[in-house]
Amino acid sequence: MLEIKDLHKRFGDTVALDGVSLTAAPGEVVGFVGANGAGKTTTMRIAMGVLAADSGEIVYNGAPLGVEQRRRFGYMPSERGLYPKMKTGEQVAYFGELHGMTKAEAKRSAAELLEQLNLTDRMGDFVQDLSLGNQQRVQLAVSLVHDPEVLVLDEPFSGLDPLAVDVMGTALKDRAAAGAPVIFSSHQLDLIERLCDSVVIIGNGRIIASGTVEELKDKEVKQLRISVETAEDLTARFTGTVTRDGDDYLIEDGDDQEALRIAAAAGRVTRFAYDQPTIAEIFREAVTR
Amino acid sequence: MxxxxxxxxxxxxxxxxxxxxxxxxxxxxxxxxxxxxxxxxxxxxxLIGGDESDDRIGLAGDTAPAMQAQLEAMGGFNITVYDTTAEAEQAVEDETVDAAVADGSLYSLNGVGNELEVKLDAAWQTAAVQTNLSQAGLTDQEIATALTVQPLKFETLEGDGGxxxxxxxxxxxxxxxxxxxxxxxxxxxxxxxxxxxxxxxxxxxxxxxxxxxxxxxxxxxxxxxxxxxxxxxxxxxxxxxxxxxxxxxxxxxxxxxxxxxxxxxxxxxxxxxxxxxxxxxxxxxxxxxxxxxxxxxxxxxxxxxxxxxxxxxxxxxxxxxxxxxxxxxxxxxxxxxxxxxxxxxxxxxxxxxxxxxxxxxxxxxxxxxxxxxxxxxxxxxxxxxxxxxxx
Structure with missing residues (x-):
């Protein structure tokens, strides 16, 4: 269990984090969503120990997170970086060793990952000679090479091609299935919705919403959507707040059973359901609230 | 850690x-x-010093023994002593030796290098003095004492010498x-x-x-x-x-x-x-x-x-x-x-x-x-x- 507790951080006069807390349980994939400059990167940097918080703490499995444990974390910073003049295979293995693997383990793991990423024949090439997309894949290999216990990934999907997105998505799911807490930030909300068990929304250095995807959706104001094949305008006959979306009626705070009877009497009902808000809608709602 | x-x-x-x-x-x-x-x-x-082989020197005349002693002391010479000046001269012509010193003359085919000339000259000066002193009746011991000179000792008065x-x-x-x-x-x-x-x-x-x-x-x-x-x-x-x-x-x-x-x-x-x-x-x-x-x-x-x-x-x-x-x-x-x-x-x-x-x-x-x-x-x-x- 990785717990980020009440982080505060200022840069000069700017308050970057104002009491940020979030938790990732074993096997849980947490999506970290927020506008640019909301504090995602700062939170992740503090969690990974590359930045010191003004106050607050990072707790891992019940104890303050130490350097030795953090070496078993996998991290992908938002600003990617690799040694341009180092061979691909050698570079990935080097990071494995830095994270505490033996030379042989690191070599084997690097070779396996690069094979999954279709980079086996580029292992002997300098990173600077790879295309940008392939460099991104190497970056991914670097963050996964040591079979990390926890993943903290800042925008892991940005700049990835569809194959690499799949590999990344699978890697996240695999790690989570093996019991690792996974936190990742992304602006691709469809991915968040597809991959995450829970979502944390941050705005201006504060957590403005968090919970499982279902919880967040339930919290949203529900709208009943009704499509009826009729020439008659039923707006005035439904109770509650009624708006039109094309030919559909959207009803808030009404009696759904009564609305169904009215609609059925007027014509053939082709649609009768509560709208599920997307994460994107929840996010928009949350940040504008 | x-x-x-x-x-x-x-x-x-x-x-x-x-x-x-x-x-x-x-x-x-x-x-x-x-x-x-x-x-x-x-x-x-x-490489610049050229071949390091010894110079072949022929000697003849009265000063030959003293010259031989001097040159051997210096080292780097292959010495042959001839009975007469003519023989020494002939040896230079035959190129059996590089140069010959006899009766106050230095014989060579085309002259000798600077370094060799200086060495032979120094040896000649000393050998000649030795021979003269010996002919004047001094013992070897007396000659040795007379010829022993302490080399100049360098005394630096200003600090920035050296x-x-x-x-x-x-x-x-x-x-x-x-x-x-x-x-x-x-x-x-x-x-x-x-x-x-x-x-x-x-x-x-x-x-x-x-x-x-x-x-x-x-x-x-x-x-x-x-x-x-x-x-x-x-x-x-x-x-x-x-x-x-x-x-x-x-x-x-x-x-x-x-x-x-x-x-x-x-x-x-x-x-x-x-x-x-x-x-x-x-x-x-x-x-x-x-x-x-x-x-x-x-x-x-x-x-x-x-x-x-x-x-x-x-x-x-x-x-x-x-x-x-x-x-x-x-x-x-x-x-x-x-x-x-x-x-x-x-x-x-x-x-x-x-x-x-x-x-x-x-x-x-x-x-x-x-x-x-x-x-x-x-x-x-x-x-x-x-x-x-x-x-």
Missing amino acids: TENSRLRGLMLVAGREIRVRGLSKSNLISLIVTVVIVGILAALPS VSSMLDYFTGLIISIIMFMMLMTPVQYIAMGVVEEKSSRIVEILLTSLKPWQLLGGKVIGLGVISLVNLIAMVAVGLGVSAATGMLSDLPEGTTSAAISSIGWWLIAFALFGTLAGGVGSLVSRQEESGSVLTPLIMSLTLSYLGAIFLLNAPTSTFAEVLSIVPPFSGIAMPTRMAITEVPAWQIGLSGVLLALAAAGALALGSQLYKRSVLYTGSRMKLTEALRRAA
């Missing part, structure tokens, strides 16, 4: 530097070229040049490496599994090892070639020990300049800006080198003494001075201690600077700002 994993991290970083930089094609090629040049330079004196021989001068010059190069190159590589990691942002991943001091220390150690291997290769080839060509004995006394102790001085000076270079390198985020922060370091290195060159002309002056004691100049000045003149032990000790203290200070300052500014990106960070920042 356990002691073991701390050391392992440091060594991993150093190992990467050695693999990536030390075993790079460019470094290997430059090492081979340098070693070949050093080898040729070391072999040059004996005029060194050409060979001493060149030994000192070569040591100062090598020290300068061996500091300048890795120092720039360290700064470049730090900026590379910073500008590529890889430092952010590195710092999740390494401490800043491991990252900086590993880099300094790695480049130190590369340079040390280069330095040892050069010294070994230089001394080896000198030994093989028989020049080693002709080098000024203490050259070998000066060359070896230079490695020690280099180690301390490198620790000083290397860690400072890493520290100031971390102040900038782009390679183009590294020149500006490195300037003070490069200036003081260049001044140390120029000071050492100046010192070669006056190794016992007060200036030389001060320069070879005050860090960071002493890093180059002291080994240079030691190569050309006798340096009092207390000065060597004091200089070593001061340089080591300065290196320890640089280590602390460099790693603090590095720690505080390595994750800061954007425009160049001011030195004072870096020092004020909380780590």
Whole structure:
């Protein structure tokens, strides 16, 4: 269990984090969503120990997170970086060793990952000679090479091609299935919705919403959507707040059973359901609230 | 973090530097070229000296025994004594000998070289005096006493004397040049490496599994090892070639020990300049800006080198003494001075201690600077700002 507790951080006069807390349980994939400059990167940097918080703490499995444990974390910073003049295979293995693997383990793991990423024949090439997309894949290999216990990934999907997105998505799911807490930030909300068990929304250095995807959706104001094949305008006959979306009626705070009877009497009902808000809608709602 | 994993991290970083930089094609090629040049330079004196075989000299006449004694004492001659001047002359014509000395004449086919002429002339003067004295009835003992002259003793009244021989001068010059190069190159590589990691942002991943001091220390150690291997290769080839060509004995006394102790001085000076270079390198985020922060370091290195060159002309002056004691100049000045003149032990000790203290200070300052500014990106960070920042 990785717990980020009440982080505060200022840069000069700017308050970057104002009491940020979030938790990732074993096997849980947490999506970290927020506008640019909301504090995602700062939170992740503090969690990974590359930045010191003004106050607050990072707790891992019940104890303050130490350097030795953090070496078993996998991290992908938002600003990617690799040694341009180092061979691909050698570079990935080097990071494995830095994270505490033996030379042989690191070599084997690097070779396996690069094979999954279709980079086996580029292992002997300098990173600077790879295309940008392939460099991104190497970056991914670097963050996964040591079979990390926890993943903290800042925008892991940005700049990835569809194959690499799949590999990344699978890697996240695999790690989570093996019991690792996974936190990742992304602006691709469809991915968040597809991959995450829970979502944390941050705005201006504060957590403005968090919970499982279902919880967040339930919290949203529900709208009943009704499509009826009729020439008659039923707006005035439904109770509650009624708006039109094309030919559909959207009803808030009404009696759904009564609305169904009215609609059925007027014509053939082709649609009768509560709208599920997307994460994107929840996010928009949350940040504008 | 356990002691073991701390050391392992440091060594991993150093190992990467050695693999990536030390075993790079460019470094290997430059090492081979340098070693070949050093080898040729070391072999040059004996190549220019031509064949080392003994001069064949014929002797005849009254002075022949005395001449033979003189020439044998000098060494390097293959002597044949003939009964008559005519026989000696004939031997020169037949080219059985290179030259012959008989009855006050030097016979040769086309004259003799300067060096041979001087030697033969000196031998002739002494032999002639000896022969004359002997004919005048003096005993060998009396002659020996009369001819024994103490060579001139040099007394220097002004302090800045200590005029060194050409060979001493060149030994000192070569040591100062090598020290300068061996500091300048890795120092720039360290700064470049730090900026590379910073500008590529890889430092952010590195710092999740390494401490800043491991990252900086590993880099300094790695480049130190590369340079040390280069330095040892050069010294070994230089001394080896000198030994093989028989020049080693002709080098000024203490050259070998000066060359070896230079490695020690280099180690301390490198620790000083290397860690400072890493520290100031971390102040900038782009390679183009590294020149500006490195300037003070490069200036003081260049001044140390120029000071050492100046010192070669006056190794016992007060200036030389001060320069070879005050860090960071002493890093180059002291080994240079030691190569050309006798340096009092207390000065060597004091200089070593001061340089080591300065290196320890640089280590602390460099790693603090590095720690505080390595994750800061954007425009160049001011030195004072870096020092004020909380780590």
